Amino acid sequence: MRVSFRKMYTLLSGLWKYTFQKDEYNVLILGLDxxxxxxxxxxTKIKFTKNYQGMNLNxxxxTVGLNIGKIDIGHVRLNFWDLGGQEELQSLWDKYFAESHAVIYIVDSSDTERIDESKDAFEKMISNAQLQGVPLLVLANKQDLQECMTVPSVKQVFFxxxxxxxxxxxxxxxxxxxxxxxxxxxxxxxVESIKNNSVVRPPMQKEIT
Structure with a gap:
């Protein structure tokens, strides 16, 4: 059976892409300071990066400005942009929206005094047209503390x-x-939500390093 050069090239090109390229996505990490x-x-880096020790969490x-990080899961690479949450820095968030494939919004569920402030920042963020259709994960953090709001309570506020x-x-x-x-x-x-949304926001592609 003869295989045309074009078909062979297509097969080899697909194999090369599968072996040596990752679909790369940008994920914003937002929330109050x-x-x-x-x-x-x-x-996240500790759990998904082999032999990564990380900094002392205590x-x-x-954050004043930007922290960055990345993890690989199969043939997906996630680039994280952790932005400062102080009120004067929130005006910088939208500079990153157009290039984002997903948003993680973190809520301090133990700080009930600032829950309305967090909600206001959240609603301003999701109303931006540049984030239309982008997957959103809200995380009610500090669930290990006794005085924290329950997840259903946080959901009622934000959703x-x-x-x-x-x-x-x-x-x-x-x-x-x-x-x-x-x-x-x-x-x-x-990761699954980002992949399902890849027609709307296609990944960047990068050779595996």
């Missing part, structure tokens, strides 16, 4: 009306970033 965003990013300070989400994939989960509880489950959900 002290919500636990950087601790969450460190735990010595992490408030009180479904119209504003515009048909995007949404989920809310409880985690303890400090202890690493719930981190893996959230990332695996996010």
């Amino acid at each position: 002290n919500a636990g965003k950087t601790t969450y990013l460190e735990q 010595k992490i300070t408030t 009180e009306t479904s119209e504003k989400f515009g048909g995007r994939d949404c989920n809310i989960m409880g985690i303890s970033a400090l202890k690493g509880e719930g981190v893996r489950e959230g990332i695996l959900w996010l």
Whole structure:
């Protein structure tokens, strides 16, 4: 059986792509200051990166600017942008929206005094047209603390009306970033949602390194 050069090239090209390229996606990590965003990013790298030791989680300070990180899951690479959550820095969030494939929004479920402030920042963020259709994962952090709000209570605050989400994939989960509880489950959900949304927001492609 003769195989045409074009067909052979297509087969080899597909094999090369499968072997040496990853689909690369950008994920924003947002939320108020002290919500636990950087601790969450460190735990994510620890859980998905072999031999990664990470920084001392008890010595992490408030982010001023941007922290970055990346993990590989199969043939998917996630690039994380952890942005500062202070009020004066929230105006910078939308500079990253157009290039984002997903958003993780972290809520300090133990800080009931700032829950309305967090909700306001959240609603301003999801109403931006540049994030239309982008998968959204809300994480109720600090579930290990006795005084924290339950996940259903946080959901009632942030998901009180479904119209504003515009048909995007949404989920809310409880985690303890400090202890690493719930981190893996959230990332695996996010990967599937990003892949399912790849027609709307195609991945970047990069050779495996």
